[in-house]
Amino acid sequence: MMYIHIFHLIDLLREIEVFRDLSNFEEAINHSIRMRTSIEDAITSEKIFKSFFPLRNPKKKTAYLIGTGPSLKKIDVSRLKNHDTITFNRAYVAFDDWGFDPTYYLAIDSQDLLSISHDIKDMMVNRGIKHYFLPHGQGFEDESYKKYNDKITLLKDTPESWKMVLNFSEYVFLDKQNLMITPVLSSAGYMGLKMLYLMGYQEVALLGCDARYRTDEESQKSITWDEDGCVSHADYDPNHFRDDYFGKGQRFGRPIDEDETMKIWTTCLTNIQAHSQIPQEYSDLMDCDQTFKVYSCSEGSLLNSIFPYVDFKDFMNGKRE
Numbered sequence: 519m520m521y522i523h524i525f526h527l528i529d530l531l532r533e534i535e536v537f538r539d540l541s542n543f544e545e546a547i548n549h550s551i552r553m554r555t556s557i558e559d560a561i562t563s564e565k566i567f568k569s570f571f572p573l574r575n576p577k578k579k580t581a582y583l584i585g586t587g588p589s590l591k592k593i594d595v596s597r598l599k600n601h602d603t604i605t606f607n608r609a610y611v612a613f614d615d616w617g618f619d620p621t622y623y624l625a626i627d628s629q630d631l632l633s634i635s636h637d638i639k640d641m642m643v644n645r646g647i648k649h650y651f652l653p654h655g656q657g658f659e660d661e662s663y664k665k666y667n668d669k670i671t672l673l674k675d676t677p678e679s680w681k682m683v684l685n686f687s688e689y690v691f692l693d694k695q696n697l698m699i700t701p702v703l704s705s706a707g708y709m710g711l712k713m714l715y716l717m718g719y720q721e722v723a724l725l726g727c728d729a730r731y732r733t734d735e736e737s738q739k740s741i742t743w744d745e746d747g748c749v750s751h752a753d754y755d756p757n758h759f760r761d762d763y764f765g766k767g768q769r770f771g772r773p774i775d776e777d778e779t780m781k782i783w784t785t786c787l788t789n790i791q792a793h794s795q796i797p798q799e800y801s802d803l804m805d806c807d808q809t810f811k812v813y814s815c816s817e818g819s820l821l822n823s824i825f826p827y828v829d830f831k832d833f834m835n836g837k838r839e
Contacts, residue, residue, distance in 0.1 A: 574808045575718030578602070582723050583714065584609060584620065585707050589816045590726030590759035593830050604714060606706040607770075608634055608763050610641060624651040624710050626673065626702060629747035629771035631656050642666045651713055654697060667696055673709070675702040686712060686789030704774055705782050711812065715790070721811040723833055729780060729820035731757050731773040747771045780820060787812075787824050813838065 582598050584590070584605040595616045604622035607630050613619055625631060625638065635657065641647060647669070652658045654674040663670065674697055689700035702709060707727045714722050732738075740752035753765035757773070764770050774782075790810050814821045815830040828837055 573718055574720045574810065576720075578717065578719045580721050580723065581621075581714045581719040582725060583707065583710050583727065585724065585726035585728070585816070586758045586763060587726045587728030587730065587816065587819070588756065588759055589728050589818055592817060593725055593815070595725070597834060602719070604710045606710060608637075608768070610637060610645075611760060611762055613645070619646040621648050622651065622710075622713065623647050623649075624706055624713065626651075626653050626706055626709055627704075627771035628653065628656060629769055633767075633769045639663070642669065651709070653702070659695070670696050671713075672697045673702050674699045676700065686786065687716065689716065703782050704771075705779060708782050708786055711786065715810055719810075721813065721838075723813050723815045723828075723830070724819075724821060724825065725815050725830060726759055727814065727816050727819055727821055729783060730776060731779075733773070743772070748773075776820065780824075783821055783824055811838075 581602040581604065584595060584598070584603055586606060586609050595612070596618075598616070599618040602622075603618075603620040604624060605620045606623070607625050607627070609620075610623075619641075623638075623641070625634065631638075631653070638650070638652070638658075639662075642650070642663075650666075650670050651673055652670060654672040657663075658670060659672055671691075672695065676699060680701065689698050691698045700712075707724070711722055711724075737756045740750055740754045742749045742751065748764075748770050750764045750766060750768045750770070753762045755761050755763045755765065758764065790812065812825045813828045813833060814825040815828055815833050816822070817829070819827075826839065828839075
């Protein structure tokens, strides 16, 4: 049973267009067809990405997205040991304090990676992270990373003009290259949520996702901005949950402003609402609710106006509304 519709043909043509500069049309076409697999196969597959039409997996109930904003200071992250989690960038400075390694890790900013790429490789050797989502073209496809292929997905962005055309669930995944081609937006939290959605989680709690970034004189007193990004000259970082997050000597990308951040997350909500609906003819095959649910557990976050706010302790105790 194939889930094929006229808009899938349009999607297939889009995917072929994306592959024009990769010289592997045949693989692109074959993989695009394979992605339109039966819903039964999508449910039972153990691969990290299962189908073009991502389903909620009854084995993947809740994931916790651990952001890096100041509100994370108020959360006892150690309670998430033995839960599925994803976190980002230099959050690894706190792993020992938390008492566990996250399930997933994502970094996408090329400026951040100038400072942290060597630490990422060290984590692959010494940490228990199950899977990494890292940008294509930043050296992670090199020979020295081949031994870690089974735990890396490389993210390749689409042309800018396609980002508003392709929806939240559209991607092409090439097994041989561990390469996912999909719109990559400039928010690690958004991209982390997208990966959790595509992996089939039923619900996600956002922690430390404040959607705020101070740029006043006091907050920037130890930071130099240049044409490429920012450099910190002291362990002083009021925009994150630790002063050494982007501490002394760290280079990182220019932050996006609140308006752009909220635009990204609002688009995210719209996509979730639009693409969480399963066609009626397949409803009898579903053994769990297919609605993808997102909750903000970050006190004072701007995202509380987009997603339902539930206090972290209450969420852990089962509250959802």
